[in-house]
Amino acid sequence: MTTLVHSFDWPDRVVIGTVGRPGSRTFYLQARAGDRTTSVAMEKQQSAVLAGMIDRLLDGLAEADGQLSIPAEAPVELVDDGPLDQPVEEDFRAGSMRLGWDPRTAQLVIEAFPVGEEPIDADDADGVGVDAEDAAPSEMLLLRIPVGTARAFAERARRVVAAGRPACPLCGMPVDSDGHECAPGSGD
Numbered sequence: 001m002t003t004l005v006h007s008f009d010w011p012d013r014v015v016i017g018t019v020g021r022p023g024s025r026t027f028y029l030q031a032r033a034g035d036r037t038t039s040v041a042m043e044k045q046q047s048a049v050l051a052g053m054i055d056r057l058l059d060g061l062a063e064a065d066g067q068l069s070i071p072a073e074a075p076v077e078l079v080d081d082g083p084l085d086q087p088v089e090e091d092f093r094a095g096s097m098r099l100g101w102d103p104r105t106a107q108l109v110i111e112a113f114p115v116g117e118e119p120i121d122a123d124d125a126d127g128v129g130v131d132a133e134d135a136a137p138s139e140m141l142l143l144r145i146p147v148g149t150a151r152a153f154a155e156r157a158r159r160v161v162a163a164g165r166p167a168c169p170l171c172g173m174p175v176d177s178d179g180h181e182c183a184p185g186s187g188d
Contacts, residue, residue, distance in 0.1 A: 004140075011033045013031065014032075
Protein backbone atom coordinates (compact mmCIF):
# COMPACT_ATOMS: atom_id res chain seq x y z
CA MET A 1 0.00 0.00 0.00
CA THR A 2 1.30 3.46 -0.86
CA THR A 3 1.36 5.98 1.98
CA LEU A 4 0.04 9.50 1.35
CA VAL A 5 2.60 11.72 3.09
CA HIS A 6 1.60 15.27 4.03
CA SER A 7 5.17 16.57 4.17
CA PHE A 8 6.19 20.04 5.33
CA ASP A 9 9.86 21.10 5.38
CA TRP A 10 10.22 24.60 6.83
CA PRO A 11 6.42 25.26 6.87
CA ASP A 12 5.10 28.82 6.82
CA ARG A 13 2.93 28.01 9.82
CA VAL A 14 2.51 25.10 12.26
CA VAL A 15 0.13 25.40 15.23
CA ILE A 16 -2.18 23.58 17.61
CA GLY A 17 -5.67 25.12 17.62
CA THR A 18 -9.25 24.19 18.36
CA VAL A 19 -12.70 24.29 16.84
CA GLY A 20 -15.72 24.40 19.16
CA ARG A 21 -16.53 25.51 22.68
CA PRO A 22 -14.69 24.34 25.81
CA GLY A 23 -16.02 20.92 26.72
CA SER A 24 -16.63 19.98 23.10
CA ARG A 25 -13.52 21.31 21.38
CA THR A 26 -11.71 19.41 18.67
CA PHE A 27 -7.95 19.93 18.71
CA TYR A 28 -6.01 20.19 15.45
CA LEU A 29 -2.36 20.19 14.54
CA GLN A 30 -2.34 22.38 11.44
CA ALA A 31 0.55 22.99 9.05
CA ARG A 32 0.65 25.33 6.07
CA ALA A 33 3.15 25.96 3.28
CA GLY A 34 2.00 28.39 0.62
CA ASP A 35 -1.61 27.56 -0.24
CA ARG A 36 -1.36 23.93 0.98
CA THR A 37 -2.76 23.21 4.45
CA THR A 38 -3.04 19.95 6.40
CA SER A 39 -5.19 19.63 9.53
CA VAL A 40 -4.80 16.57 11.76
CA ALA A 41 -7.34 16.07 14.57
CA MET A 42 -5.82 15.25 17.96
CA GLU A 43 -6.90 14.60 21.51
CA LYS A 44 -6.34 17.35 24.08
CA GLN A 45 -3.96 15.08 25.98
CA GLN A 46 -1.94 14.34 22.82
CA SER A 47 -1.48 18.10 22.34
CA ALA A 48 -0.27 18.54 25.93
CA VAL A 49 2.08 15.55 25.76
CA LEU A 50 3.53 16.67 22.41
CA ALA A 51 4.26 20.15 23.82
CA GLY A 52 6.01 18.65 26.86
CA MET A 53 8.06 16.25 24.75
CA ILE A 54 9.17 19.06 22.43
CA ASP A 55 10.34 21.15 25.38
CA ARG A 56 12.22 18.20 26.92
CA LEU A 57 13.89 17.38 23.60
CA LEU A 58 14.92 20.99 22.99
CA ASP A 59 16.17 21.43 26.58
CA GLY A 60 18.16 18.20 26.32
CA LEU A 61 19.71 19.25 23.02
CA ALA A 62 20.65 22.67 24.39
CA GLU A 63 22.31 21.01 27.39
CA ALA A 64 24.13 18.34 25.39
CA ASP A 65 25.40 20.48 22.51
CA GLY A 66 26.73 23.94 23.28
CA GLN A 67 27.07 24.62 19.54
CA LEU A 68 23.29 24.62 18.99
CA SER A 69 21.46 27.90 19.44
CA ILE A 70 18.17 26.80 21.02
CA PRO A 71 15.99 29.49 22.60
CA ALA A 72 14.72 28.82 26.14
CA GLU A 73 11.47 30.60 25.21
CA ALA A 74 9.67 31.25 21.94
CA PRO A 75 11.19 34.14 20.01
CA VAL A 76 8.67 37.02 19.99
CA GLU A 77 8.59 37.14 16.19
CA LEU A 78 7.52 33.48 16.06
CA VAL A 79 4.60 33.71 18.53
CA ASP A 80 1.39 32.87 16.66
CA ASP A 81 -1.90 33.50 18.50
CA GLY A 82 -4.06 33.59 15.37
CA PRO A 83 -6.98 31.26 14.73
CA LEU A 84 -6.64 28.10 12.66
CA ASP A 85 -6.63 28.65 8.90
CA GLN A 86 -10.16 28.26 7.56
CA PRO A 87 -11.84 26.16 6.46
CA VAL A 88 -10.57 23.44 8.81
CA GLU A 89 -10.86 20.18 6.90
CA GLU A 90 -9.68 17.13 8.84
CA ASP A 91 -7.21 15.07 6.85
CA PHE A 92 -7.12 12.33 9.51
CA ARG A 93 -7.27 11.77 13.28
CA ALA A 94 -3.88 11.19 14.90
CA GLY A 95 -3.25 7.93 16.68
CA SER A 96 0.45 7.40 17.23
CA MET A 97 3.06 10.11 16.91
CA ARG A 98 6.85 10.18 16.81
CA LEU A 99 9.20 13.00 17.67
CA GLY A 100 12.80 13.18 16.55
CA TRP A 101 15.77 15.37 15.73
CA ASP A 102 17.53 15.75 12.39
CA PRO A 103 21.09 16.92 13.15
CA ARG A 104 21.84 17.50 9.45
CA THR A 105 19.29 20.31 9.20
CA ALA A 106 18.99 21.19 12.93
CA GLN A 107 15.24 20.59 12.73
CA LEU A 108 12.74 18.89 14.98
CA VAL A 109 10.80 16.14 13.19
CA ILE A 110 7.17 15.36 14.07
CA GLU A 111 5.39 12.38 12.51
CA ALA A 112 1.68 11.67 13.03
CA PHE A 113 -0.15 8.54 11.90
CA PRO A 114 -3.91 7.85 11.68
CA VAL A 115 -5.71 6.08 14.52
CA GLY A 116 -5.32 2.32 14.14
CA GLU A 117 -2.51 2.62 11.60
CA GLU A 118 0.58 2.35 13.74
CA PRO A 119 3.75 2.31 11.62
CA ILE A 120 5.72 -0.92 11.69
CA ASP A 121 9.43 -0.63 11.07
CA ALA A 122 10.84 -3.07 8.53
CA ASP A 123 13.08 -4.57 11.25
CA ASP A 124 10.03 -5.27 13.44
CA ALA A 125 8.17 -6.90 10.56
CA ASP A 126 10.90 -9.46 9.86
CA GLY A 127 10.16 -12.88 11.24
CA VAL A 128 6.57 -12.25 12.30
CA GLY A 129 4.84 -12.86 8.99
CA VAL A 130 4.07 -9.19 8.35
CA ASP A 131 5.17 -7.59 5.12
CA ALA A 132 6.49 -4.07 5.86
CA GLU A 133 4.90 -2.82 2.62
CA ASP A 134 1.45 -4.05 3.71
CA ALA A 135 1.94 -2.66 7.22
CA ALA A 136 2.56 0.91 6.01
CA PRO A 137 -0.06 3.44 7.14
CA SER A 138 -2.39 4.84 4.48
CA GLU A 139 -1.42 8.39 5.36
CA MET A 140 0.92 10.38 7.61
CA LEU A 141 1.98 13.90 8.52
CA LEU A 142 5.71 14.66 8.38
CA LEU A 143 6.83 18.02 9.79
CA ARG A 144 10.36 19.38 9.90
CA ILE A 145 10.57 22.60 11.88
CA PRO A 146 13.42 24.76 13.18
CA VAL A 147 14.05 25.04 16.92
CA GLY A 148 12.54 28.52 17.38
CA THR A 149 9.36 27.46 15.62
CA ALA A 150 9.26 24.27 17.71
CA ARG A 151 9.55 26.30 20.94
CA ALA A 152 6.74 28.65 19.80
CA PHE A 153 4.61 25.65 18.77
CA ALA A 154 4.99 24.04 22.22
CA GLU A 155 4.20 27.27 24.08
CA ARG A 156 1.06 27.84 22.02
CA ALA A 157 -0.05 24.23 22.48
CA ARG A 158 0.18 24.63 26.28
CA ARG A 159 -1.87 27.86 26.14
CA VAL A 160 -4.55 26.25 23.95
CA VAL A 161 -4.82 23.22 26.26
CA ALA A 162 -5.06 25.48 29.34
CA ALA A 163 -7.82 27.60 27.75
CA GLY A 164 -10.41 24.87 28.28
CA ARG A 165 -12.78 24.32 31.16
CA PRO A 166 -11.33 24.98 34.62
CA ALA A 167 -10.45 21.99 36.77
CA CYS A 168 -12.33 21.18 39.98
CA PRO A 169 -10.01 21.89 42.96
CA LEU A 170 -11.24 18.71 44.70
CA CYS A 171 -11.18 16.03 42.01
CA GLY A 172 -9.36 17.65 39.09
CA MET A 173 -12.15 16.87 36.62
CA PRO A 174 -13.34 19.65 34.27
CA VAL A 175 -16.10 21.94 35.54
CA ASP A 176 -18.85 22.72 33.02
CA SER A 177 -20.60 26.10 32.93
CA ASP A 178 -23.71 24.44 34.43
CA GLY A 179 -21.79 23.05 37.42
CA HIS A 180 -20.00 19.89 38.47
CA GLU A 181 -20.50 16.99 40.83
CA CYS A 182 -17.43 15.32 42.23
CA ALA A 183 -17.42 11.54 42.24
CA PRO A 184 -17.73 10.10 45.78
CA GLY A 185 -14.32 9.89 47.42
CA SER A 186 -12.53 11.66 44.57
CA GLY A 187 -11.32 14.48 46.80
CA ASP A 188 -9.39 12.08 49.09
